[in-house]
Amino acid sequence: MSAGTMKRKGNPVHGWVIVDKPLGLTSTQCLGKVRRLTQAAKAGHGGTLDPLASGILPIALGEATKTVAYVMDSGKTYRFTVRWGEATATDDAEGAVIARSERRPDEAAIQAVLPRFTGQILQRPPAYSALKVDGARAYDLARAGKAPDLAPRPVRIDALRLIARPDADHAVFEVDCGKGAYVRALARDLGEALGTYGHVTTLRRSRVGRFGEDRAFSLDSLAELCQKDAAHAYLLPVETALDDIPALVVTGPQAERLRHGQPIRIALAAPGLPPEGELLVKADGKAVGIAERLADEVRPLRLFNL
Incomplete structure (x- = not known):
């Protein structure tokens, strides 16, 4: 999975929007709609969802795009239905039935x-996936009859x-x-087993990292909030994606x-x-950026322009 990013003229909007992606839209289409609604100059998403999938699509605006990798690497929760007795070319309902x-x-x-x-397992990716094979997407090869x-x-x-059941x-x-x-x-392999x-x-x-359904907005509700200029209602701080990283409070x-x-120096026995x-x-209550600590030295890795 990878993150799409868009950068155009717009407003300096910074933070995360958690969208409940509807069926039928690609992640990139959903990203484009959110960017237009929020008029953000820059936007990216934290993990692709197929058009046939719905649910949590975290979208980063502005400086939050610098934290997308942390969301991409986080754990996810899915609910899915398996149809037994049929194999399809795509391993989902979109593909033709190839065995019964x-x-x-x-x-x-x-x-x-x-x-x-469960645990660490070996999994063969679907032929219809975005993985690259000799520079070409696997799904393009599969559609051309060269799966x-x-x-x-x-x-x-x-x-x-x-x-x-x-x-x-x-x-x-x-x-x-x-x-x-x-x-x-997983559905394909369960059937085989x-x-x-x-x-x-x-x-x-239903979940990407700490982002769950309780924080998600539909595109319609997001449009309504944007019309009311109620950014505070849907926008989560840039650092929300970094909740698992220890925080260091520094002076001005x-x-x-x-x-x-x-670099700056901190006490070797800095608590926590x-x-x-x-x-x-x-x-001063604001995120400065992400830094790397080694002993008493802290060096900047990625800074936020907030």
């Missing part, structure tokens, strides 16, 4: 295979839960996973040194801070 089976797994069989798909044989790669599945043909799951995991591949076929019919992302002069690319690693630097 009369076998339908019962709940006991499904529960029995779930442990195989690539993608090598399995390690992904992290933190939890996989069977939520419901509406009927013999369908099962609903919820998965917590790390970066790079494909839900479509159960002696049948499987593909995704519905997919919804220290902040100025960092802004000029110069690790001896090395990345820090979120704040001064």
Whole structure:
């Protein structure tokens, strides 16, 4: 997964907007709508969702685009429905059916295979994916009849839960996973493990890192807020994406040194801070940027122009 970015003339709007992406839109189309609504000069999104998927799409505006990588690397939660007995070319409902089976797994069989798909596992990405093969997108090759044989790669599945079985043909799951995991591949592989076929019919992302459905706005509600010029209602601070990074509060002069690319010194036994690693630097209640600590020295990595 990768982040799209748009930069045009506009207003200096800085922060995160959490959008509940509707079905039928690409992530880039959704990004364009948000950028137009907010009139932000710069915007990017934190993780692609297919048009057939709905749910959480974090969108960074202005200086928040400098923190997109931290959101991309965070854990995600998806709820998805698998249709048993049919394999499709795309591993979802968009593709043509390429194989069928009369076998339908019962709940006991499904529960029995779930442990195989948790932890660090090897997963073969779908042929219809955005991965590049010799400079070309895998889905472009697949559409041209040259579907690539993608090598399995390690992904992290933190939890996989069977939520419901509406009927013999369908099962609903919820998965917590790390970066790079494909839900479509998970459905395909679950089907194979159960002696049948499987593909995704519905997919919804309910969490990206700390961004959940409780913070999300539909495009319609966002449009209404923007018309009222109520940016405070939808905009989260730039540093929201950095909640997992320890914060270092510095003085005004220290902040100025960092802004000029110069290191600062802090106490070796600074309370609550690790001896090395990345820090979120704040001064006067505002985020200054991201810095790296090594012993008593703190060097700027990425600064915010807020």
